[in-house]
Amino acid sequence: MKKGFIFDLDGVITDTAKYHYLAWKDLASSIGIEIDLVFNEQLKGISRMDSLERILVHGGKEQAFTLAEKEALAHQKNTHYVELLQALTPADLLPGVKAFLDEARKNAIPCAIASASKNAPFILDKLEVTDYFNVIVDPATLKKGKPDPEIFLKAAELLGISAKEAIGFEDAQAGLDGIKAANMFAVGVFSGEELHGADLLVERLDELDVLDLIRR
Template sequence: MKKGFVFDLDGVITDTAKFHFLAWRDLGKEIGIDVDLKFNEQLKGISRMDSLERILVHGKRQNDFTPEEKEALAAKKNTHYVELLQDLTPADLLPGVKDFLEAAKARQIPCAIASASKNAPFILKKLEVFERFDAIVDPATLHKGKPDPEIFVKAAELLGFTPEECVGFEDAQAGLDGIKACGMYAVGVLSGEPLHGADQTVHKLTELDLDALLNA
């Protein structure tokens, strides 16, 4: 019997990927690197600094910046990203998310957020679902990013369960790999690129049978 739900944020609860893309694209322009939509797929589900490192390698500029300059670039991107998020509202919840979270609450199933985004609390408050989550993993407490399973193990621990007692929801392959690596049941949320290794895939959360999921 499953006892807890662990959610990624971007692409599962809301689609802020478009804002990440715009912020990275604009930063790329400033440093002479073209970040297009196709390359942006490689940045889904990974941390801000890991994303920056991939962009610098993509533009063959990985040796052109000091660690301090990289931190400044990442901070600049995040400032722009947060500016773009100011207009986020509950209407930006992905289809079916509100109903699914309400159904989980009615069943007293605790929920956690396992996202590489340091802006998760801010985003959840803008979406007016912050109170629906019992725990949010702080990315600053982690040693490794996705696809390492650490963030999902931590989320389960915060809920008081083992990974095997939880269901994880992800839209990115890196996150899905992390879920499976710790023995958690994996639901892949399809949002573009195909996903491999999920126990089941859906386009929206209301496609799931809650009873069947809890007994998976």
């Protein structure tokens, strides 16, 4: 029996990828680098600083900024991103998410958020679903980002369950690889990116039956 659910945020609970893209595109343009939606796929599921590094490499400017300047650039991007997030409402939950979370709550299954986003608490508040989650892993407490399994193992630890007792939900390959590296059952949520290695693939969470899922 499985005893807990661990969710990525972007692409699983809500879709903030468009806001990330707009903020990164604006930031990149300000330093003379152009990115498009195809390149943006590389930024899904990874940390803010790792995303910035990939953009700088893409533009041939990986040596052009000091660490302090890179941190300032990342802060600039995040400020713009948070401004864009002000428009979020519960209507921005992905289809089927609320119904699935209601079923998990009904069956007393604890849930965690394992997202690289430092804005996860703010986003969950805007979506009005914070109370559904027992745990929100703080990415600032981690040493490694996805695809390393650390964030998923931390989520299971905070839920008080073993990795084998958890089910992870991801829409990005880096996150899915992290779930499998943590030795967890993996549900891939298809959002346009081809996914490999998932134990189950769905397009929306309410395709799943909670009780059938925890018996796996």
